Amino acid sequence: MSVAAGAVMYDSTGATAMAGTTADRPFSTSSPFRTPVAPDDAVDQRSDEVVGPLVESGEVVAGLYEYGIPVWRATPGTARVPVRCDPPGDWGECPLEGDGVPVPAEATPHSGSDGAMVVVDEADGLVYEFWQADRTDDGWVTSWGAVNELNGSGWGGASTGAGASRLAGVVRVDEIRDGRIDHALVMQANEVCREVFRAPALKTDGVSDDPNCVPEGARLRLDPSIDLDAVEMTPGERTVARALQTYGAYVIDRTAVPLSISFELAPDATAHDPGEVYRSAGFAWDYFGMPGIPWEGLQLMEEPR
Template identity: 50%
Template sequence: MRVLLGTVVALVGITGSACQSSVATASPLLAPGSPFRTTILANAALDPNSEAMIARISRGGGVNAGLIDFALPVYQVTPDTPRHKVSCTMSWGRCPFDGVDVPIPVGARPHRGSDGAMVVLDERTRQAFEFWQAHDNGDQWSTSWGAVTNIDGSGWDRGATASGASRLAGVVRIEEIANGEIPHALAVATSDACAGTFRPPAISTDGRSSRSDCVPEGTRIRLDPGVDLDALTLAPAVRTVARAMQLYGAFVVDRSGSPLSMGFELDTTAPSGSIGAVYQQAGLRWDYDDLPGVPWDRLQVLA
């Protein structure tokens, strides 16, 4: 199950019947003790196979930033947002939306990538409604699968990703790029996710690789804290991501089509085909930007 390319959020204010994007400061997501909100000790132990695993996932020379096709729109709702019955088309058990009146704003749309992903965020009830391959059928919504998660939880509460991570966990937000700080671990995906095995906090996997240098979903990676970012010529957005990768690292939450990919918030106000003004002003260039200038071969796999 290829659920998403990364964990990305677009905060959207609802005015009348139209969806409007917002870069306003949002309430903190996830509990303070969540793995996504804990920093990594500089002397943290590394996996004995770290060097081989990193050589494998860094072979592309960069990290693909999903800024359009696989950037995940998340719609923030109000008590007046219309409610819908949502059916699941996959027979993987009881649909998480059974018996739930799901708030979906008028004008909400999943991203245009094959995952068809979307999240509806209800700050009032502290719930996230997560969709994989969502479809608006006119009078009723359907989705291949989904989840209803607690946004004050750990971020690993059976969310709608292959590893069990919530789609909200690890999001790189427009607000964070604008402010130059990401105060949490990120979420990444790789084509080299291991088949049949995963590591806590992951609870499942869709990995397919049987190579000895595959990376289990749930694995936490980081950028070597010994890398002097101030000595590198980096675009502001790339520096912000690299710093977060040193302090908090990233969790492998899914399988993707590239060696290493990272999702970003979708800028729903951007013209078609554009990544949006905030990203452009911070030095990002296009969808699947490879975040150049960072020695990505100096990533490390934590034990």
């Protein structure tokens, strides 16, 4: 597959990652992200109270550009560059500091305040994740980050509020092009619980004390009894809706809008255009609300035991 100059790289030519895991299909088959929701899994008794306010507008926004996730790929020839972490508090030893990180010369974070960026090293089977990253004269500085195993669970580190990998659950450009997503998605919510979280989350950045807040790590699912073929949707919405019925989505971060879903930043995206693949699938602008998806059917699944 051809790649535009200076853009995100998707092809897996020469990849030596463990079987079944690549930059395009990360994490173990036993990962929570690659495990479907069973149709008979229990819905939380408080589902309506928790989910109702999040979908009251009838929209859940797609983060396509400003907060789209740039996924870059290092090769064995990619030079390692120094990374310095400058956290907002005493957070201990930063996993990105040390011997340097193989960051492609053309890599850039997204333009949103999270300054997020992911670098996948398939040869070493590692995923480098940046939060509030910025290039310097001799390397990179970032507020924090994480290093996860490409063949791991998709959970670990502090690049997201819940401790999920920043790569995990992101809707990829090729998935929208192909009309198929074979993993759970990731969501961000504005009413995220303070201190309370659910497995597989490792922590939370929530600040809400609302009794109907949503805990990070919670899994949301689109009611599988809904006949999506009978609902009028754009092709992209249908792809997302099918994934939400089959795999659901984990809440992993706090955001300003009621509910959002993470998408990969397209290689041809601009500040005014999310890219040809997204546009052709009906996502004509950043923060597209996906109103065709029957969000009233979104359910909070019961906490795992």
